[in-house]
Amino acid sequence: MARENINDILVFLAVARERSFTRAAAKLGMTQSALSHIIRGLEERLGVRLLTRTTRSVSPTDAGERLxxxxxxxLEEIEAEIAAVSDLGDKPAGTIRITAIDHVVDSVLWPRIAPLLPQYPDLHIEMSADYRLVDIAAERYDIGVRWGDQVEKDMIAVRLSPDVKMMIVAAPAYFAHRPRPASAQDLMKHNCISLRLASSGGLYAWELRHEGQDLELRVRGQLVFNSAYQILHAALDGCGLAFIPEDLAGEHVRAGRLASVMEDWCPTFPGLHAYYPSRRQNSRALALVIEAIRLA
Known part of the structure; x- marks a missing residue:
């Protein structure tokens, strides 16, 4: 196969996986027009259409799906073998792509990964803040970071944090003219700040636990965000009740900027875990990053 075909197929695979020229162009660092030109040229050489394009979507044809x-x-196997060969050098090299939610990137991953960079100049890190439950194999991430109960059973998982206590919090100013809630029924009378789930598009139901019983409560309120940071900031501004991890809210509670309520209703979730497919376990660069971020 001509080398240009291989390069162009890699471009096609990026567009087909993303189902979008815009997202593929951003990922590859190319313009959309350049991608379109490459795909058209590949289709002409192969004599078959690979993508069905509409104004709203891009999807593979039968031929494209087969490819x-x-x-x-x-091609992924070839890339993995090339990465393995590079691992035989004196220093770990290559790019490690990680997906995690935003506050985990800031508070857990970055402080542990930053010291690696001066020591290993050939190591490259790409971190993507994403609330979706990402299929890391399909989207070609090396590491995913999620709560322990969200990790697929066929992945290798490494603990990054102790179990995490959830908290229901609000600013003292919010309670100036409102009674503090003491039950699930009370919560339904309050202005609660909700999280929009990236994967389903629905609103997250607060996962509560009281006297051994689990309860998913669909709260109501004026505000909906898709980031825990935004929910925290709104709570600090006195805009409502927030249900967020203790590692986000704790320092503000201790400083008096937030008040914690209904602590006996707040569950403890399995800690953060890094997970990755077993086929990548022999990469020296991956092993180096995993060792750096794992719970000491």
């Missing part, structure tokens, strides 16, 4: 499913994994 995606059969050729894509083989």
């Amino acid at each position: 995606l499913q059969n050729v894509g994994p083989r």
Whole structure:
């Protein structure tokens, strides 16, 4: 196969996986027009359409799907072997792509990864803040970071944090003219700040636990965000009750900027875990990053 075909197939795979020229262009660092030109040239050389394009979406044709499913994994295997060869050098090298939610990138991953960079100049890190439950194999991430109960069973998982206590908090000013809630029924009378789930598009139901009983409560309120940071800031501004991890709220509670309520209703979730496919376990660069971020 001509080398240009291989390069162009890699471009096709990026567009097909993203289902978007815009997202693929951003990921590859190319313009959309350049991507379109490459795909058209590949289709002309192969004599078959690979993508169906509409004003709203991009999807593989039958021929494109065959290329995606059969050729894509083989090219990934080649890339993995090339990475393995580079691991035989004196220093770990390559790019490690990580997906995690935003406050985990800031509070857990970055402080542990930053010291590696001066020591290993050939190591490259890409961190993506995302609230979706990402299929890291399909989207070609090396590491995912999520709560322990969200990790798929076929992944290798490494603990990054102790179990995490949830908290229901609000600013003292919010309670100036409102009674503090003491039950699930009370919560329904309060202005609660909600989280929009990236994967489903629905609103997160607060996962409470009281006297051994689990309860998912669909609260109501004026504000909906898709980031825990935004929810925290709104709570600090006195705009309502927030249900967020103790590692985000704790320092503000101790400083008196937030008040914690209904502590006996707040569960403890399994701690943060880094997870990755077993086929990548022999990468020296991956092993180096995993060792740096794991719970000491």
